[in-house]
């Protein structure tokens with residue numbers, strides 16, 4: 001029996017992790033100093049991780065320090081100045097630039113943009129490639145990946161999680177069980193009631209292809225983002241919708257994402273439409289409705305560990321989450 005078994009009802013990366021835009025947008029996405037420090041550390045860990053995954057597996061995960069612009073409205077200028085001051089005080093590269101300077105960074109930016117924040121260290125990966133690399137790397141490390149295996153129950157004995165039941169037909173016992181079911185985490189029977197709920201936030205995205213490639217920088221507006229892969233492909237996203245696990249792409253969703261993306265970089269209107277898709281960010285519910293922090297590490301139930309609730313930043317936080325969970329599992333007292 002392998003030491004580590006991944007149980008996945010479909011195939012690894014079937015859901016949010018392959019669907020993500022792949023931004024490592026630590027400085028744009030963080031909401032406070034603690035989050036900023038954690039996110040920046042996670043982003044910085046990617047350079048070495050990408051190199052070692054490539055060496056180990058031969059798969060290029062598309063890690064690029066492409067930098068990011070975040071468009072600032074006239075009403076947002078004061079907040080943008082404060083953000084630059086506080087990030088610079090922590091030794092990070094951030095600047096508030098006018099529209100002319102922003103178009104020097106990204107010539108495709110719309111002419112109406114008057115100000116933007118520029119974060120030259122923000123980066124990106126290509127999520128489907130990351131998932132391919134991780135499948136190869138984990139298999140080589142002896143991890144068994146069992147696709148098509150739905151966990152139908154967490155098994156508890158004497159106040160401890162001791163394994164799982166698969167489709168009610170097979171029982172697997174384990175010293176440690178890690179709950180990593182993304183936006184379905186709260187739906188797994190046997191999950192302790194006291195854990196915060198993880199709920200799905202649907203995002204609709206689409207891919208365009210420019211020929212030749214023009215966009216170079218990630219660009220956020222208040223309403224959308226564009227993520228150029230560097231080879232002509234541009235991922236445009238994304239809606240934020242509380243509609244449960246409804247997967248459909250909607251006319252309004254695609255219309256909004258396309259319209260807002262073309263407003264960022266008008267020549268995207270000439271690009272080829274390649275495809276659109278949707279998936280679910282796993283968001284930790286809180287009493288005031290704001291997204292809660294991810295659930296990572298030990299849980300109230302001995303034997304059960306958590307790696308879920310990463311909402312908009314699960315790709316960014318993938319490696320630090322894995323490290324934290326591995327440390328928690330190895331540090332836990334044995335049965």
Ligand SMILES: Cc1cc2nc3c(=O)[nH]c(=O)nc-3n(C[C@H](O)[C@H](O)[C@H](O)COP(=O)(O)OP(=O)(O)OC[C@H]3O[C@@H](n4cnc5c(N)ncnc54)[C@H](O)[C@@H]3O)c2cc1C
Nearest residue numbers: 009015016017020021022023151182203312313314315316
């Ligand atoms: C539109 C969109 C854009 C995003 N963009 C970014 C981005 O740019 N940068 C970033 O850092 N993050 C981004 N994210 C967030 C990121 O994708 C998620 O936070 C992360 O992928 C969540 O990973 P996960 O493994 O928890 O969930 P998932 O990738 O959804 O994996 C959970 C897995 O559990 C399986 N599962 C569920 N229930 C069971 C069961 N009972 N038994 C067995 N298997 C089960 C599912 O099949 C699924 O494969 C984005 C997300 C979306 C939706």
